[in-house]
Amino acid sequence: MPVPPGRPHASVLHLDLDAFFAAVEQRDKPSLRGRPVVVGGVGNRGVVATASYEARVFGVRSAMSTREARARCPHAAYLRGRFDAYREASGIVMGILREVSPLVEPLSLDEAFVDLAVGERDLATDALAEVAEALRVRVADATGGLTASVGLASSKFVAKVASDLDKPDGLVVVPPGTERELLRPMAVTVIPGVGPATAERLRRAGVRTVADLEGLSVDELVRQVGRAHGRTLFDLARAVDPRPVVAEREAKSVSVESTYETDHTDLDVMSDILTRQASGVARRLADVGLSGRTVTIKVRLADFTTLNRSATLPAPVDTPGPIARVARTLLLDLAREVDLRGGVRLLGVGVAGLADWVQDDLFSTVDEPAPDEPTTAEAETAETPGDVDTGTPSPVPEPTAPPEWVPGADVEHDVHGRGWVWGAGRGLVTVRFETATSGPGPVRSLAADDPALRPWRRPSSTTGVDG
DNA sequence: TCTGGGGTCCTAGGACCC
DNA sequence: TCTGGGGTCCTAGGACCC
Numbered sequence: 001m002p003v004p005p006g007r008p009h010a011s012v013l014h015l016d017l018d019a020f021f022a023a024v025e026q027r028d029k030p031s032l033r034g035r036p037v038v039v040g041g042v043g044n045r046g047v048v049a050t051a052s053y054e055a056r057v058f059g060v061r062s063a064m065s066t067r068e069a070r071a072r073c074p075h076a077a078y079l080r081g082r083f084d085a086y087r088e089a090s091g092i093v094m095g096i097l098r099e100v101s102p103l104v105e106p107l108s109l110d111e112a113f114v115d116l117a118v119g120e121r122d123l124a125t126d127a128l129a130e131v132a133e134a135l136r137v138r139v140a141d142a143t144g145g146l147t148a149s150v151g152l153a154s155s156k157f158v159a160k161v162a163s164d165l166d167k168p169d170g171l172v173v174v175p176p177g178t179e180r181e182l183l184r185p186m187a188v189t190v191i192p193g194v195g196p197a198t199a200e201r202l203r204r205a206g207v208r209t210v211a212d213l214e215g216l217s218v219d220e221l222v223r224q225v226g227r228a229h230g231r232t233l234f235d236l237a238r239a240v241d242p243r244p245v246v247a248e249r250e251a252k253s254v255s256v257e258s259t260y261e262t263d264h265t266d267l268d269v270m271s272d273i274l275t276r277q278a279s280g281v282a283r284r285l286a287d288v289g290l291s292g293r294t295v296t297i298k299v300r301l302a303d304f305t306t307l308n309r310s311a312t313l314p315a316p317v318d319t320p321g322p323i324a325r326v327a328r329t330l331l332l333d334l335a336r337e338v339d340l341r342g343g344v345r346l347l348g349v350g351v352a353g354l355a356d357w358v359q360d361d362l363f364s365t366v367d368e369p370a371p372d373e374p375t376t377a378e379a380e381t382a383e384t385p386g387d388v389d390t391g392t393p394s395p396v397p398e399p400t401a402p403p404e405w406v407p408g409a410d411v412e413h414d415v416h417g418r419g420w421v422w423g424a425g426r427g428l429v430t431v432r433f434e435t436a437t438s439g440p441g442p443v444r445s446l447a448a449d450d451p452a453l454r455p456w457r458r459p460s461s462t463t464g465v466d467g
Numbered sequence: 468t469c470t471g472g473g474g475t476c477c478t479a480g481g482a483c484c485c
Numbered sequence: 486t487c488t489g490g491g492g493t494c495c496t497a498g499g500a501c502c503c
Contacts, residue, residue: 040471041471041472043471044468045468045469045470045471046471047470047471047472048471049471049472049503062503063470063471063503064470065469065470065471066471067468067469067470068469068470107502107503108473108474108502108503109503110503111503192501192502193476193500193501193502194501195500195501195502196500196501197499197500197501198500198501226477226478227477227478228476228477228478229476229477229500251474252474252475252476253473253474253475254473254474255472255473255474256472256473257471257472257473258471258472259470259471259472261468262468294495294496304469304470306498306499307497307498308496308497308498309496309497310495310496310497311495311496312494312495312496346471346472348472350474
């Protein structure tokens with residue numbers, strides 16, 4: 001009757017580098033060794049990202065405000081963080097993990113799952129424990145002494161719980177079949193997904209431990225915490241966790257946000273900030289070679305209320321101009337709806353709906369000169385005001401753009417020959433460029449956003465088109 | 468002078484289509 | 486004429502994680 005909790009061997013490994021950011025600082029600066037070190041925001045509104053174990057003695061914890069950390073441990077070294085150094089150390093560790101198994105799923109710079117059930121490996125618990133211990137030694141050797149805590153179990157959930165049981169520098173193996181007795185006495189908060197809100201709901205239902213949680217039916221749990229969450233909780237309470245280790249998970253969004261030392265009240269200043277952040281987002285999109293259709297802004301008010309506004313475009317964006325333009329419009333819309341004069345402490349810009357988009361066939365049939373060979377004929381037609389792109393096989397829709405859109409103005413970007421702008425009339429306007437090369441140029445015709453004109457599609461898994 | 472920055476996933480409601 | 490359900494896409498907010 002009981003569902004088998006997982007695979008029959010303890011072949012899921014979870015590795016967690018101990019106090020990672022602080023440990024890298026202590027490794028690189030001998031004067032910090034043995035001393036409390038706190039890495040995180042150092043300003044008035046900063047929070048702690050990582051506290052060294054010496055600082056934890058004083059009660060300094062991750063996510064605590066730096067102000068409180070300073071009160072508890074004034075003699076600690078407070079550091080901003082050197083993410084390039086962390087990335088490098090992380091890369092070394094992930095590389096070692098991938099030598100042990102191709103199935104490595106990084107969760108962050110300092111954490112990863114590894115599936116050891118690949119190839120010809122001996123899956124006896126003792127043999128797997130030897131692999132894990134050898135791994136820990138290699139990590140320390142290769143990184144100049146960074147220590148890792150490792151858990152080995154029959155599922156992701158239990159492996160992660162295990163890695164936390166003997167920190168720092170520990171190895172905990174949970175033999176298959178013993179998972180439930182390990183979990184039962186633990187607080188429900190060991191379960192991933194049970195944060196403060198869920199824990200409080202469960203507490204009101206009389207649930208404090210995993211054993212208590214086992215007493216609730218699926219229906220009861222779904223009623224308490226929702227459909228998806230309830231079912232997962234029901235399973236995890238029984239150590240049922242079939243989630244596979246997945247290497248190569250693609251990013252779904254990219255964002256840049258910042259909290260300011262003092263609250264902003266000037267819309268123009270906020271607009272400028274969003275413009276700069278949009279450039280940062282575009283740069284990172286370019287780094288990963290992706291673009292996305294949904295632009296989001298995030299605005300946190302002085303009272304910590306957080307507002308998001310988003311707009312989904314007819315085609316993906318990946319360059320600063322359009323992202324900034326949409327972001328600024330969303331801000332102005334928001335300012336009309338919500339009083340921002342009380343102060344804004346955080347602003348952010350993001351792009352979601354990411355994919356390596358390819359140009360659709362619909363538009364690849366459009367007569368388009370090669371970027372490097374503009375012809376005189378085209379230069380002449382470009383002189384004709386109001387001239388419409390003549391290469392389209394179907395009639396070009398009548399321009400229905402709001403009258404304030406003047407051809408030739410207001411366009412700072414196109415995507416591979418075509419673009420769009422956000423109209424003051426609250427509509428997306430598809431714009432065609434008369435210029436032969438891609439890039440900014442005068443607009444000769446405007447067509448209102450028309451579903452039939454969607455020029456981009458997600459690459460289907462079967463086409464294998466590259467960009 | 469409480470409360471970062473980067474994300475993921477879920478829910479709920481409305482629009483729209485069949 | 487009345488009543489409708491399912492599916493998808495989009496938006497806003499919230500919980501959660503490291």
